[in-house]
Amino acid sequence: MTDAIRYELVKQCAHTGARAGILHTPHGSFNTPMFMPVGTQATVKAMSPRELTEMGAGIILSNTYHLFLRPGHELVAEAGGLHKFMGWDRGILTDSGGFQVFSLGDLRKISEEGVAFRSHIDGSRQFLSPEIATQVQNALGSDILMAFDECVPYPAEYDYAKRSTERTTRWAERCLKAHSRADQGLFGIVQGGMYKDLRAQSAAELTSLDFPGYGIGGLSVGEPKHLMYEMLEHTTPRLPTNKPRYLMGVGTADCLVEGVMRGVDMFDCVFPTRVARNGTTMTKNGRLVVKNAEFARDLRPIDPDCGCYACQNFSRAYIRHLFKADEIFGLRLTTIHNLYHLLDFMRRMRQAIIEDRFLAFREEFWEYYPKEEN
Numbered sequence: 001m002t003d004a005i006r007y008e009l010v011k012q013c014a015h016t017g018a019r020a021g022i023l024h025t026p027h028g029s030f031n032t033p034m035f036m037p038v039g040t041q042a043t044v045k046a047m048s049p050r051e052l053t054e055m056g057a058g059i060i061l062s063n064t065y066h067l068f069l070r071p072g073h074e075l076v077a078e079a080g081g082l083h084k085f086m087g088w089d090r091g092i093l094t095d096s097g098g099f100q101v102f103s104l105g106d107l108r109k110i111s112e113e114g115v116a117f118r119s120h121i122d123g124s125r126q127f128l129s130p131e132i133a134t135q136v137q138n139a140l141g142s143d144i145l146m147a148f149d150e151c152v153p154y155p156a157e158y159d160y161a162k163r164s165t166e167r168t169t170r171w172a173e174r175c176l177k178a179h180s181r182a183d184q185g186l187f188g189i190v191q192g193g194m195y196k197d198l199r200a201q202s203a204a205e206l207t208s209l210d211f212p213g214y215g216i217g218g219l220s221v222g223e224p225k226h227l228m229y230e231m232l233e234h235t236t237p238r239l240p241t242n243k244p245r246y247l248m249g250v251g252t253a254d255c256l257v258e259g260v261m262r263g264v265d266m267f268d269c270v271f272p273t274r275v276a277r278n279g280t281t282m283t284k285n286g287r288l289v290v291k292n293a294e295f296a297r298d299l300r301p302i303d304p305d306c307g308c309y310a311c312q313n314f315s316r317a318y319i320r321h322l323f324k325a326d327e328i329f330g331l332r333l334t335t336i337h338n339l340y341h342l343l344d345f346m347r348r349m350r351q352a353i354i355e356d357r358f359l360a361f362r363e364e365f366w367e368y369y370p371k372e373e374n
């Protein structure tokens, strides 16, 4: 059987690490570089699958940690798997749960075997291991599974980062052994903290295990952006060019451009959907908090240059009114806009790479984008 996941390189930028490609999956082929909306609990908050399809979303993300705790992977399997359960017929990528245990679970205890923790939902004792996380993702039926890893916190001592990264490699081998479905692709996740030698060691060890794709983990965890970019520069060149690279948890438009320039193909971030729900929208000039009083009588769309449903049909005054009146439609419109904005941004960036003008695209981006953006 051909690999479940195959990366096709379409165009390598001659001046930078940027590249345009196609990611072939059992649920369709999708252009890279790509932004993947996050749907942690089997839904991209406030969006219908039809709206996501219309705006051009290809792969969406969901979470082993959340679905394992509720409603349980067995129920999702009984319902025919995650695609059927949530009515999504394009790509799904699930995270392995390791990161969420650390950022959500309580009283975690790590051992070579796995991680014991308390559910953030009901405080019940739970346990995830490489085997369990892989079996859960096999049951969910996602097209791409992530290996069970420890996201090295920031900052971390060298010795801790080294021991944790080496354990993540051992856990990745255990995931490979436990992985039981040929129609799903298992990605390894590169760790190494902010230490170049550990990043190189992690990339080398995981590459030798020949995964169909690689997550770049342990970043976007509070480190300064220049450090994230430095780690990327030290990691992507050590990954196979014929495999996709997925920078986990990133990000905002500035990180997308800088990540693409350093050879990243896939991105995810909860930011666009999360900030939309409190009335913050993303434009090429930075953020626009549409619920602010200054927009009370502003009859222009959020972004006059935007082709999304919200900008084509509604004004800032109307959307602000909806937020002030606590109307659900308001946060749906800002979510539609933010997701469309990033998906369209990636489409335009990909076109620039193909037409050999990525550096000009990046130049123009930084002309408009506020430098002080945190």
Ligand SMILES: CNc1nc2cc3c(=O)[nH]c(N)nc3c(CCc3ccccc3)c2[nH]1
Residues within 6 Å of the ligand: 038, 039, 040, 061, 062, 063, 093, 094, 095, 096, 097, 098, 099, 146, 149, 150, 151, 152, 189, 216, 217, 218, 219, 220, 221, 248, 249, 250, 268
């Ligand atoms: C926001 N920054 C951020 N840094 C991350 C690092 C890691 C990491 O080192 N290992 C794993 N496994 N996941 C990470 C995630 C979660 C990404 C995600 C969220 C939701 C759904 C699906 C996937 C991260 N997110």
Ligand SMILES: [Zn+2]
Residues within 6 Å of the ligand: 302, 303, 306, 307, 308, 309, 310, 311, 312, 336, 337, 338, 340, 341
């Ligand atoms: Zn818009």
